[in-house]
Amino acid sequence: MAGLRERKKQQTRQHISDVATRLFLERGFVTVTVAEVADAADVSVNTVYNYFPAKEDLFFDREEEVVDLPSRRVRERGPGQSAADALLGGLRQDVEERSSRVGLQGGYDRFLQVIQAAPTLQSRLMGMQIRMSGRLAETLRGEAGAGPDDHTPEVVAGQLMLLYGIAFRTVAHGTAEGASEDDIARLLLEKLDTLERLYGDEVRGYLRRPA
Structure with missing residues (x-):
């Protein structure tokens, strides 16, 4: 179960990162808000911050x-x-x-x-x-x-x-x-x-x- 939970967490993290990257490349980093990333990824703002403590972490996710x-x-x-x-x-x-x-x-x-x-x-x-x-x-x-x-x-x-x-x-x-x-x-x-x-x-x- 621990392995499955970890895989799901990694999938969620990657999904949020992919959505954020798309928005940043389309509209620029400054203009896109964390709330907009959360909405586009269909997660809460708190969930985004759980995986990415700072907005810059979304861009430099690796x-x-x-x-x-x-x-x-x-x-x-x-x-x-x-x-x-x-x-x-x-x-x-x-x-x-x-x-x-x-x-x-x-x-x-x-x-x-x-x-x-x-x-x-x-x-x-x-x-x-x-x-x-x-x-x-x-x-x-x-x-x-x-x-x-x-x-x-x-x-x-x-x-x-x-x-x-x-x-x-x-x-x-x-x-x-x-x-x-x-x-x-x-x-x-x-x-x-x-x-x-x-x-x-x-x-x-x-x-x-x-x-």
């Missing part, structure tokens, strides 16, 4: 997954892979698969427009990027068994986060310019290759697992 992605890829790196290998490999795979994780999907231009028109979403996005970097640093520190006076994990995390900054800017700029997904993907892969080449040996080899 925030925790996004924040944890670089850390998860480091934790799950394979034999012979370094932290940089894991993140570069994951990003390249996302690009090649035209994954929504890097914005290579139809409708991403409207998604960006909604964010640009809502200061609270811009602030939330910045906060997510800070959390992502901080969590990656914590993951690297834990994996390395580094002490509190060792600044290497934090510095390496900052270097590796450049990958995600470049990916976001490249896709956002290309989308705004009307470039095709294939052209954006090609350009992004070229930039990832350049950044990998410019990384020093210590960053490229940090936390390499034995083959």
Whole structure:
């Protein structure tokens, strides 16, 4: 029964999120109220807040997954892979698969427009990027068994986060310019290759697992 209840809760959460996303993309984040989301999803306002404590949570409903992605890829790196290998490999795979994780999907231009028109979403996005970097640093520190006076994990995390900054800017700029997904993907892969080449040996080899 517990499993069934949990599945129903997840279905309700996803339904509310899907309805909210549709309304935000159609009308903008600022103009849509939580009450309107609740009405369109056929639930109470309290139910919406039970699943999404803040209105911004409705828009960034996968925030925790996004924040944890670089850390998860480091934790799950394979034999012979370094932290940089894991993140570069994951990003390249996302690009090649035209994954929504890097914005290579139809409708991403409207998604960006909604964010640009809502200061609270811009602030939330910045906060997510800070959390992502901080969590990656914590993951690297834990994996390395580094002490509190060792600044290497934090510095390496900052270097590796450049990958995600470049990916976001490249896709956002290309989308705004009307470039095709294939052209954006090609350009992004070229930039990832350049950044990998410019990384020093210590960053490229940090936390390499034995083959």
